[in-house]
Amino acid sequence: MIRFDNVGLRYGSGPEILRDVTFHVLPGSFHFLTGPSGAGKTTLLRLLFMSLRPSRGLIFVFGENVGELSAGGRSGLRRRIGIVFQDFRLLDHLTTWENVALPLRVMGKKEADYREDVTDLLRWVGLGDRIHAYPEVLSGGEKQRAAIARAVIGRPELLLADEPTGNVDPAIGNRLLRLFVELNRLGTSVIIATHDYGLMEQLDAPRLVLTDGHLQIR
Amino acid sequence: MTLLNDIRDYPWTNLLTGLLPARLAGMLPARLQSKAAQIVPSASIAGHALTVVIAIMSFLACLTLGAVYMVNQSANAWVNDISSEITVELDPINAADIEKKMTLVALFLAKQKGVNRVKPLTAEDSAKLLEPWLGQSSALQALPIPRLIAVEIDRSNPPDIQVIKSALTQNFEGVTLDDHRRWQAEIKTLTRSAALAGLAVLSLVAVATIAVIISATRSAMVSNRGIIEVLHFVGANERFISREFERHFLGLGVRAGLMGAVAAALAFLLLPFMMQMLGGGAVTAAETQRLIGSGELDLKGYLLCVLVVVVVASLCMITSRLGVIRVLKTYA
Numbered sequence: 001m002i003r004f005d006n007v008g009l010r011y012g013s014g015p016e017i018l019r020d021v022t023f024h025v026l027p028g029s030f031h032f033l034t035g036p037s038g039a040g041k042t043t044l045l046r047l048l049f050m051s052l053r054p055s056r057g058l059i060f061v062f063g064e065n066v067g068e069l070s071a072g073g074r075s076g077l078r079r080r081i082g083i084v085f086q087d088f089r090l091l092d093h094l095t096t097w098e099n100v101a102l103p104l105r106v107m108g109k110k111e112a113d114y115r116e117d118v119t120d121l122l123r124w125v126g127l128g129d130r131i132h133a134y135p136e137v138l139s140g141g142e143k144q145r146a147a148i149a150r151a152v153i154g155r156p157e158l159l160l161a162d163e164p165t166g167n168v169d170p171a172i173g174n175r176l177l178r179l180f181v182e183l184n185r186l187g188t189s190v191i192i193a194t195h196d197y198g199l200m201e202q203l204d205a206p207r208l209v210l211t212d213g214h215l216q217i218r
Numbered sequence: 219m220t221l222l223n224d225i226r227d228y229p230w231t232n233l234l235t236g237l238l239p240a241r242l243a244g245m246l247p248a249r250l251q252s253k254a255a256q257i258v259p260s261a262s263i264a265g266h267a268l269t270v271v272i273a274i275m276s277f278l279a280c281l282t283l284g285a286v287y288m289v290n291q292s293a294n295a296w297v298n299d300i301s302s303e304i305t306v307e308l309d310p311i312n313a314a315d316i317e318k319k320m321t322l323v324a325l326f327l328a329k330q331k332g333v334n335r336v337k338p339l340t341a342e343d344s345a346k347l348l349e350p351w352l353g354q355s356s357a358l359q360a361l362p363i364p365r366l367i368a369v370e371i372d373r374s375n376p377p378d379i380q381v382i383k384s385a386l387t388q389n390f391e392g393v394t395l396d397d398h399r400r401w402q403a404e405i406k407t408l409t410r411s412a413a414l415a416g417l418a419v420l421s422l423v424a425v426a427t428i429a430v431i432i433s434a435t436r437s438a439m440v441s442n443r444g445i446i447e448v449l450h451f452v453g454a455n456e457r458f459i460s461r462e463f464e465r466h467f468l469g470l471g472v473r474a475g476l477m478g479a480v481a482a483a484l485a486f487l488l489l490p491f492m493m494q495m496l497g498g499g500a501v502t503a504a505e506t507q508r509l510i511g512s513g514e515l516d517l518k519g520y521l522l523c524v525l526v527v528v529v530v531a532s533l534c535m536i537t538s539r540l541g542v543i544r545v546l547k548t549y550a
Contacts, residue, residue: 071546
């Protein structure tokens with residue numbers, strides 16, 4: 001599904017943030033991506049999401065060489081990936097429901113076809129009573145859950161999450177992890193970037209550990 | 219072709235909601251309104267300042283284009299008028315019986331092919347022509363004023379002026395023919411210069427309008443960068459994102475362009491009255507008409523204003539698309 005071959009990345013003429021990163025992500029797998037702050041976790045996620053180009057090496061996403069894809073081709077692949085940002089990236093002028101429905105709208109689906117699905121998912125993540133609320137009145141944890149719901153609503157083949165439980169209490173964190181596991185059981189590959197060892201302890205999943213730009217799989 | 223496809227796929231039934239301010243758009247029937255929430259909020263695009271700036275530039279562009287068109291029309295009318303007439307002048311010094319000679323020359327001219335009408339001017343008429351320079355004076359009657367015959371020619375079947383000129387010289391002493399060519403050339407040079415100056419001003423206004431629209435559109439795009447990013451990250455392609463922005467910028471362009479064009483049209487309608495008021499009665503309607511034609515735009519002139527609206531709206535739309543592409547290029 002995902003293949004990195006000797007990938008290196010540097011910003012401008014600065015030092016390499018990632019060095020000779022090589023790994024595979026198989027369909028239906030579950031990975032944690034961890035490492036100290038500044039190790040390059042977010043950068044690696046951005047490479048996975050094709051919003052950065054590597055300085056060297058090859059990246060294959062869903063069997064396609066990303067370097068050879070057009071902008072349209074990359075957009076098509078992005079629709080098969082769900083991403084949860086550390087800073088949520090919700091649109092302030094849209095309600096929680098509209099934010100979560102955005103990927104489906106972008107796919108060109110009709111509102112009548114997904115109205116119930118979006119509402120059900122929001123209830124599942126504990127935002128059933130915040131459907132019509134705007135992001136500015138949501139707490140950090142609620143925003144996090146809305147962002148996760150937006151990432152998974154389109155049933156992505158790959159889910160990338162950057163510190164998805166960073167702003168929620170342990171109970172909600174466990175519930176979100178269950179959501180990720182459930183999605184994984186349904187066939188979605190999941191990569192969660194996290195510092196939260198408690199979260200990683202709950203699941204026996206391979207860990208991609210970044211240290212000084214080098215990746216080790218444990 | 220993508221742009222053509224976008225025009226075809228544009229939600230035209232919702233166009234009114236894009237054209238009207240949000241408050242008025244909310245009062246439209248439900249079938250004309252988009253059910254889904256706007257991904258790009260109108261308020262982030264069509265701020266009052268941006269609308270006013272584009273409306274003012276559209277107004278100036280319409281005003282300049284209309285003025286150039288009006289001067290051009292007026293100049294054409296002048297040239298057409300004088301090219302359909304020639305003047306025959308009789309020297310009063312060598313003529314013993316000037317009135318008899320006038321009649322003979324007029325009869326001779328009337329017989330020529332391509333001559334529609336011959337109008338001999340009386341001595342009083344000729345004296346009146348000198349009044350603007352010499353004033354009303356009885357001394358004029360004592361002066362040997364040349365007598366004139368105005369000849370209206372058929373412009374679709376014009377006579378051979380050289381043949382008439384030679385025939386007049388051979389048959390009548392002291393008779394000359396003026397076909398106004400020199401004056402026509404001078405008027406053509408003058409009006410062409412005025413039209414060129416107008417076009418130069420129009421070019422400057424057009425460049426300034428384009429620059430203002432591009433700059434204002436870019437600013438609006440920068441302030442919406444966050445929305446572009448989110449749409450990009452949820453898998454929206456360039457076409458989807460640019461269409462979301464284009465519909466707002468198209469509405470903004472049409473609305474602001476119309477405001478400018480309507481204001482310019484009103485200015486053109488009021489122009490003759492304003493000139494009369496500013497002239498304190500010294501500038502009569504006839505004089506105004508002589509200078510700038512009727513002082514009002516004809517249908518073609520108003521169509522030029524509509525063209526300005528189309529250009530302004532297209533410019534807003536295209537600039538927004540280029541803005542989206544530029545932001546998206548900053549990603550991989």
